[in-house]
Amino acid sequence: MLEHLLLAISDHAWAYNQTEHQYIYIDPNIDKVLGVTPDDLKTDKKAWYKNIHPADRKQMVSTSLGLKLDEQVELYYRVKLGDTTKWLYEKKLRFADKETGNNIVLGVIKDVSDKHSTNFHIKNALGDFSILFDKNISPMWIYELPSLRILKVNAAAVEHYGYTEEQFLSLTIRDIRPKIDLAKFNEYIFRKGSTRKALPASNRGGIWKHLNSRGELIYAEITGYEIKYNNTTCRIVVATDVTERVLFEQERDGVKQMDASE
16 A cells, blocks of 8 residues: 555655565656665665765754654755755654554655746745845855755855855855864754744844855855745855955954064
């Protein structure tokens, strides 16, 4: 019965019996989103993570392994298939089968990387103000909650950061930050409620370190605003470059400290 139900689902579904350590069902076309076949998954359980973007793999694995009974999670992650990066949305549910008592994990995967559909909905959400986004002289982007993936960038962001539009759309807002700052950033977004869709409608995020495509440091003062499109919560970010100001203040404070020590 379960297999027939899963076959009727248009997205890519799978079901795994954790008690007996075997798949009950795997969508025959799952290779279209994961790049691995059902046979690959049955013979090598680690094949599941083979093509997942390295930046997303750790969180994906830890969230999946930590799934509790009668709990469901929503995951957003990237997979690299050849030269193409896909964004996937996956909902997982763990439950006990009433007849056997076995623990079952059920997953449904959807490809959500359709750029044209995303831009269409965002344009409708911005309405008459879209030109203020596209033509703004300040770098701007729109990212999705809770995945934090970047959905749209303006020309100023492309020029200032050096990433192509395509590269930007394969990133999350975590990816443009130095690795040394990620713990601080993760704590900030958790405290602010970003991944729980609880961030205030508008807020000043302060000054953060960003990296351009050449790995050079940019100090950006961040202001964010909430928008909705297609029943999805997103945020528009204005990233004002304040690098010169920050470096000047650092140099000035350094001189003051030297003077005080003399």
